[in-house]
Amino acid sequence: MATRLISPAKRSTDKQRLSTLPQLEKASRLMTRAAAVFIEGAGADRAVRLRGLQRFSASTGT
Structure with missing residues (x-):
């Protein structure tokens, strides 16, 4: 009984986690820059640091 309840919930969680990977990759690239x-x-x-951050912000649209 527990397996019937837990397995679908785990699959759903795995799908949600996998669906966020592209966003995580984009955020990672942004943080690297x-x-x-x-x-x-x-x-x-x-x-000088402030000008660099302003250039970065302008280039990323944030």
Whole structure:
């Protein structure tokens, strides 16, 4: 009885998890690019980092 209830729920959860993978991949690429902006500007002053983030934001549409 429990198997009849648990198996469909598990399959549903697996489908939901798999359906979010493209969004996760896109977010991962976005975070990689954002981190690169910070790393490039690590030795720079605050104004330089801010300009880098503004360029990044403009290029991603966020």
